Amino acid sequence: MTYVESGVARIRPQQFHESDGVEEWRVLGEGACAYFRTGSFTTGAQLVQAISELPDLGHGRPDVDLRHEGVTVRLITLTGDYYGMIEQDVELARQISAVARRLGIPADPSAVQTVQVTLDALSGPDVVAFWRALLGYQDRAGSPEDLIDPHRRGAPFYFQQMDTPRPQRNRVHVDVWVPYDQAEARIAAALAVGGRLVTDAHAPSHWVLADPEGNEACVGAAGWTEVKPSRA
Template sequence: MRLITITQDYYGLTERNAELARRISAVARKLGALAVPSAVQTVQVTVDVLVGRAVIPFWRALLGYQDRANSPEDLIDPQRRAAPFYFQQMDTPRRQRNRVHIDVWVPYDQAEARIAAAIAAGGRLVTDAHAPSHWVLADAEGNEACVGVAGWTGPEPSRS
């Protein structure tokens, strides 16, 4: 089963989704089924762009995706099965950094374990300046990924 919130203004895993997953897991336990709350997540691919209108049509055609309503910087799978693509506007090219990264949202109580596992697997913490909404990690070659908290309701962080 996949739980995700898709509205005109939001695509991702909310706290409501995480709570519903916990309830489903509790029922599954009572029925003897295996519950794995640590597997609750949603993933987004983020592409840094200088001129979004120049690259978004390519990705839309290549992926067979469509524009997300009211969000010209997002493309989504019309079948809602694959990760959305977000095109993050940059003012200048990034030097020494990747231009594509993965965003992974997990429930708040899973974030610390996910970050620790990624670091133990050879990653490193780039910044926790936006915590607790999200942390930026990197692999051994410096390719970045963000771990975000599902349903974060604090101040809107800048996307990194």
């Protein structure tokens, strides 16, 4: 279902993936990401230049990370009351992929991921205020339990409400968002080196894992569901 608020037509991750021409992209958390293997900084700069020349970027102007070996592009829309994906992101993703193909630059959907830090808190507002000030972050539009880097460089922080103290279990953990078609392989790799599966009750939305000493982490796959990871 597409819904409109404040003049912006929002879309869900599944809608994005079901669209034609975006097969090289993967939704991670709220945004769509693609990675293009350039092999050199010069080629990567050419790709970034070509993306900058696309017409009508509008709300969907991309975040671009240029490195020697490749370029990561992330599509996320920020308005006064929204932080997520919109219909225009689909068309922009198509255009960016077309530019890369024209330049002969291959995409690697398996190479994208995002990381989120989750803190459990008894007094959410007090804890959020501390981390907001310490990190220089800001509230995420429409989600007071989230803090985001206003420059979209650092990992977001999510604050999960606790009802009672939990002294024998960690209260900070990492959420790792991976492409929906890479989640099971990433989990298998973690289990193979001594990790354990805490629960897969919410799969294929997310899985809760723990390292050999019990520190927890979540693997989230946002391709086909709307549920955030890590709410264990």
